[in-house]
Amino acid sequence: MSKERKSTVLLQHHLKQLKLPTMLKEYPLLAKSCSREKCDYPTYLLRLCEKEVADRQRRAMDRRIKAAKFPLLKTIDSFDFASQKSVNEPLVRELLRCEFIDQYENVLLIGNSGTGKTHLATALGFAACCQGCKVRFFGCTALVTQLLEAREDRQLQRMLTQLQKQDLLILDELGYVPFSKAGSELLFEVVSRAYERQSLIVTTNLPFENWTEVCGSERLTGAMLDRLTHRVHIIEANGSSYRLDQSRKRLAKQQKRAAEN
Incomplete structure (x- = not known):
């Protein structure tokens, strides 16, 4: 050689x-x-x-x-701010820098169904991943179910510890399904452990005064809101449903083609 x-x-x-x-x-x-x-x-x-x-x-x-296990990968480039004028675009752009994660601040996305709350939450989570943060996305109902199952299997502390290792937790669609007493208590445990230690992004279709409908206890709901809103950025999305608007446009095109034929 x-x-x-x-x-x-x-x-x-x-x-x-x-x-x-x-x-x-x-x-x-x-x-x-x-x-x-x-x-x-x-x-x-x-x-x-x-x-x-x-x-x-x-x-x-x-x-x-x-x-992170995003259900679908969405970035801010594909969000149509023109169709959702109620969304505070400058605030969203500022949050994309992910300084709120360094400050252990939360983000609440509140508004009607179909207005892009999950899209925005995912885009913020994606930006955080790109900037070196550990992120985990959960549907709220799925998270509570996993917590209950972990408790049954005596794996609850292990799961809670794993959640605490994340820099950012995204809890999507709070408010669509009410929780049992045990489920609400476990969700509160996640929020309580995250308080001033990690950041949360929560999307919901419910105004604060209606959260008791989902969480049950007024006392527990108040304690959860107290922790979530202490250091928080609130983004409201109160426009019409993007999915419904798209369906209407497709239907109008189909009707127009049918009339032309």
């Missing part, structure tokens, strides 16, 4: 051992590129390291997005 070939084999072995897959993949092409540009060795090494770091950050971001 030639000396040059031996060096190449050893380099590839060491890069594999050090778990630097991008450097392993990119070093030959980058070496040729830097040779043509007559770059010095530190510049070549810097560029190679930059590629490894960038690829590692991208893979980590992809893992965070997958771990």
Whole structure:
């Protein structure tokens, strides 16, 4: 084996051992590129390291997005602010910087069904993933069900501990299904543990005065609201249903085509 070939084999072995897959993949092409540009060795090494770091950050971001378990991946670019004029766009844009997570602040998205609350919550969660935060998305009913099942299996503390490891919890669609007394108490436990330790995004179709319909106890509801609203950004979405508007437009187009034929 030639000396040059031996060096190449050893380099590839060491890069594999050090778990630097991008450097392993990119070093030959980058070496040729830097040779043509007559770059010095530190510049070549810097560029190679930059590629490894960038690829590692991208893979980590992809893992965070997958771990968040968004029902559908939505970004702010696809949200139609023009159709939902009640939504405070400047506030949403500010929240996309995710400084509220650093401050352990909450976001409440309140409004009618179909106005894009889940879309906005997901977009904020996606932005948080891109900025290095650990995020987990739950439908409220599904979360309460999982908590009840975990309690039955004597795994409740383990689940609560896992939830506390997140930087941001998204609780979607609070208000569509009332909870049992036990379910409400477990949801309160999640909110209570998150208070001033992590951030919550909650979407709901109910005004605050009607939360007792879902949570049952006025005392528990008051305590939950007290924690959620202490340091909070409230976004109201009170326009017409986007899904209903789209259905009406499709129906109008179908009727128009039928009349033309």
